[in-house]
Amino acid sequence: MSDIRIYVACLAAYNAGHLHGVWIDACGELEAIQEQVKQMLSSSPVEDAEEYAIHDYEGYGAYRLSEYDGLDTAHEVACFIEEHGSLGAEILNYTDGDFDDAKRLIEDNYHGCFESLADYAQDYTESTGSVPQHLEFYIDYEKMGRDFELSGDIFTIETAHNEVHIFSSY
Template identity: 65%
Template sequence: MSEEIKIYVADLAAYNNGKLHGVWIDATQALDDIQEQINELLANSPEDDAEEYAIHDYEGFAGYSVSEYEGIERAHEVACFIEEHGEIAGELLSHFGDSIDDAQKAIEDNYCGCYASLADYAEELTEETTQIPEHLAFYIDYEKMGRDMELGGDVFTIETGYQEVHIFWNH
């Protein structure tokens, strides 16, 4: 993944007094390093006794929405997952309702690959598992097979771009 995965942490004492005071932090670095940067941010606050912070912006989270009060540990965990698996990781987190465990299982155990279409996957799967008589090959409708696989709940897809369909078994 080429884009840096980062969060913008804002000093809430300054923010509540109409001042913008915050810092962009690489969310994939060690938690202690992230916390150290936040502590430094609060120590350098234009307001006395600044203690609270919130995530006010983020970049590089590949379709995953980071909440203002996400928590540094969770933001770090998600960032590392996305750094490891790329754009598809953020989309999987959205698909699974933010469950990293389910998204991880899908990538490790149920990922079939990236295809131009679900029909391409249905064709490849059929040709790898079945001997099709040559005189019947032209009668097979792979688009309908792929649609039936998805409608039947056998697979789910995540589209990340033009002719970029990621296919996962649904078990």
């Protein structure tokens, strides 16, 4: 069972003044999620309950799930976050929930996680071998990293202290 869950509430019960719902593992099989919602609705204190809404969620990190998002979306987002961790949630925020863009950024534009932009600039310089070794001491990697970002060549997403994820903008 994952830590990514949704609370699905019965709208008929809610409108009648009752709190009736169930916490569901959002990373489970979609059919199992739908079955749990169906069982919750059938046990509603209000007869003939048919409608539900997602009233709460946990484990989605920075991503904000709407009560109007369907079970499919809640499940797809949960699985993406489970696969990519807090970075997945941040990427989905950055792309306004566009999974194709989020996947493209991670697969094609991701340069890794660094403690700072300066560390990225130093790694980039050393890996390209573009600066002779005897001149490396003269380089201000903090300014270089800042210039990378200000030029629009890269963008960053911070997921924690000393966790800067670097992506190329193109």
